[in-house]
Amino acid sequence: MKISKRPLYLVTDALNYSEEAFLNRIDAACQGGVDLVQLREKELTSLQYFQRAYAVKQITDKYHVPLLIDDRLDIAQAVKAAGVHLGQKDLPVDVARQILGPDAIIGATTKTLNQAQLAVEQGADYLGVGAIFPTTTHVETVRTSVDTLKAIKQAVDIPVYAIGGLNAENVETVKPAGVDGVAVVSAIMKAADPLKATEELHRKVIEVTN
């Protein structure tokens, strides 16, 4: 599989950081052991998103960490990212697959078993499932139980990531679901020391994933 054995997945949030502080934090996360990075921007113009994606790509390339772009296939193509992550309000997975081709990594956010099965049928490479806990970074987020997470994991044959309010303290909660990985935002993006936080998270995530 395209993304097997990549248990710790960072989804970015630029919050109120300066460009430099934001990029330094991603560098620290890559150094600390994140296996996959998704750049997620909702407020930027296309030009700004492109420029930021280009800057992030220089960092992830340095650490050989695949970079995915949230929502925007064109930004992913513009910076030659490894692929995209698609929510339920973004382009359908099968449409994205036609545009990006077989080698691109295409992930999908799914909150229910039906959504998960559809994403797999349409050609998704992995699923992000949540929110497991309440989160401050995604507004309007619907919660998903660990039971649903487990049911999805058992129903599909692609990697499943738990997401939503997960951190080093609570990540054991998802262990019963047998997921392949854990995606975090705040646990790294808001950490006092992102390098140490990532290292600690990485150890914990290895313990709770297959």
Added chain:
Amino acid sequence: MKISKRPLYLVTDALNYSEEAFLNRIDAACQGGVDLVQLREKELTSLQYFQRAYAVKQITDKYHVPLLIDDRLDIAQAVKAAGVHLGQKDLPVDVARQILGPDAIIGATTKTLNQAQLAVEQGADYLGVGAIFPTTTHVETVRTSVDTLKAIKQAVDIPVYAIGGLNAENVETVKPAGVDGVAVVSAIMKAADPLKATEELHRKVIEVTN
């Protein structure tokens, strides 16, 4: 040239129309003689933009009118549109050209001679220049004089469209610039009778363009 002899260019604005009323208006505009349509949406999710672009494409295809998508290359690719229109806050023209290839139509908004020359160097197929008059549909719009429009037209060898507050009453203003076409939003999107308005505009635009 890819878009020669296409003098009347409709840029859409969905305003507060229902989906059906919006699509009917585009149908009337195509029937009335618009030569090029740009779908321009700023508030939709990617899924909504895709769905709307798909619906508009059914209409423009019926009339053999090329459809361009504002800003979003991925939406253009998803519906197999003829190309994209890029503003100064969108992806650079040369980046878009690399992604979309030589056959796509790529237009650029330029407000100055420098911007126009850069867009041509980067591979633009046509330029939209304005706003010639104040406009209610583009916020934060900088005005461009007819003199600048003329200077741009004389400096470049691709089609130049005048845009910004133009309608059947004032379109003669741009005649001295010798532009190839006129792009309108409100003159059709807000017309009481979009079919008649387009027919009248088409006649006037033929008179004032090369």
